[in-house]
Amino acid sequence: MSASQAPHDADALDSDGKGAMRMGVLPTLVGRQLRIAYLRTFKDFSMEVEGTSLSPGSFEILELLSCNPGLSHSRLASAIGLEKSSLVPAIVRLEEMALVKRKQSATDKRSNELRITPKGERVLAQLRSYVVQRETEITAGMTRAEVDTLNRLLTRMAGING
Amino acid sequence: MSASQAPHDADALDSDGKGAMRMGVLPTLVGRQLRIAYLRTFKDFSMEVEGTSLSPGSFEILELLSCNPGLSHSRLASAIGLEKSSLVPAIVRLEEMALVKRKQSATDKRSNELRITPKGERVLAQLRSYVVQRETEITAGMTRAEVDTLNRLLTRMAGING
DNA sequence: TATTGTTATACTCTATAACTATA
DNA sequence: TATAGTTATAGAGTATAACAATA
Known part of the structure; x- marks a missing residue:
């Protein structure tokens, strides 16, 4: 099961600009989710x-x-x-x-x-x-195992110990 | 099993500055691993x-x-x-x-x-x-399941869809 | 020659506030 | 009054290059 080959988003943008936003491939990109998670987490x-x-x-x-x-x-x-x-x-x-x-x-x-x-x-x-x-706050709703998994994968991704 | 309550690092810093670096609580912090992963991934x-x-x-x-x-x-x-x-x-x-x-x-x-x-x-x-x-490149060495897990946890962390 | 710490400088990204045209 | 886009300006964070003191 992929992260998302099918669009996460529902509807096209209406001409009056009130419809939902299409996100294209963006939600499938780990690098982009990383970037957004970082920016939102450390902003303020x-x-x-x-x-x-x-x-x-x-x-x-x-x-x-x-x-x-x-x-x-x-x-x-x-x-x-x-x-x-x-x-x-x-x-x-x-x-x-x-x-x-x-x-x-x-x-x-x-x-x-x-x-x-x-x-x-x-x-x-x-x-x-x-x-x-x-x-x-940033790990709210995650189990201890999920937090550990996230930490381990981020560490591997950054090559912090390798 | 925690991400790391015990130190990841081995030895104290020698007085001549050649020993290993002690990292304290830093490697246990998801926020910090996120920050480093982001900075290293997007640098250059x-x-x-x-x-x-x-x-x-x-x-x-x-x-x-x-x-x-x-x-x-x-x-x-x-x-x-x-x-x-x-x-x-x-x-x-x-x-x-x-x-x-x-x-x-x-x-x-x-x-x-x-x-x-x-x-x-x-x-x-x-x-x-x-x-x-x-x-x-940044997911090298991860299985497809791990990449999906990482993406899902980052997305949840950022509150991107919530 | 090379290294340590420092300065000067500049670049990227982003924010706030004020402005203009329009609603 | 409020909003869309723009401009001016400023701040944080980081980099490169050059320098003096020391190795």
Whole structure:
């Protein structure tokens, strides 16, 4: 049984524009469903902390620094999959908020060791609760097995571990 | 069996930065796997046609216009989930490429009827083949049943049909 | 020579607000 | 008053290229 070779949609567009929309092949395309799911899920998902809002990307940075204290700028960038230059604005902002601090490496003076601060850890705990809540929302109506399947297939699709 | 309560990753980060990266809760988060899958899948996916490149969004516009001739600017925008103003640059570009044409509605002079041109249909056919190829790539290693499951869960997650 | 972090710059995508013509 | 399309503008996110300091 295919995802949908037959149209999902019912009626043609009326000339006055009030009919249902024909979607063509679009609903059959996994890539397109992925794109829409991503855009709808992350639209308007900013987490309010300390009077400003932090993005999913900042959450990821804080989580990685919490698990990997002393991580260098370069290694953090490659872990997240960004160019090193693209990470700078986010790091600068987190340092301004006193959630992260930079310290020149003793063994390689070119390199900075990035560490999350105690305040950063407190904020991270709060962000985790937002993230868990969002997880609950976006998987509403799915069984635990379905969530695991979805996670596994997305992981494979992105080649995250391969 | 959970997606991963135990860490996916093996070793701590060495002080010299050569160890494996600890990922914390990140690999367990469906939202995060979705984000990464989307970003990796669509990064560098531009389709070369007529000497320029067209985005997945432009493919979607052409597909919808092919299925719904005479669609208005506003209805197209809401079908795609964008603000009407956000659609303008894409439409202008498609019209410059002679893939789409606009015609003032006879019944409501404020409104434009958008139609794909014969050239647009030819380009659309080419885009479809690119898209199908990309579908094959991103679902490589999945069974047909897995692809269908993934599509169904993504669709439910985005609330696309609900 | 190569690498680390940084800056300058630009591009893509999208949003808000204001405008015009029309309803 | 309200709506359709457009314009101007701005913001987020990311990339490339070039630079200084260091390896």
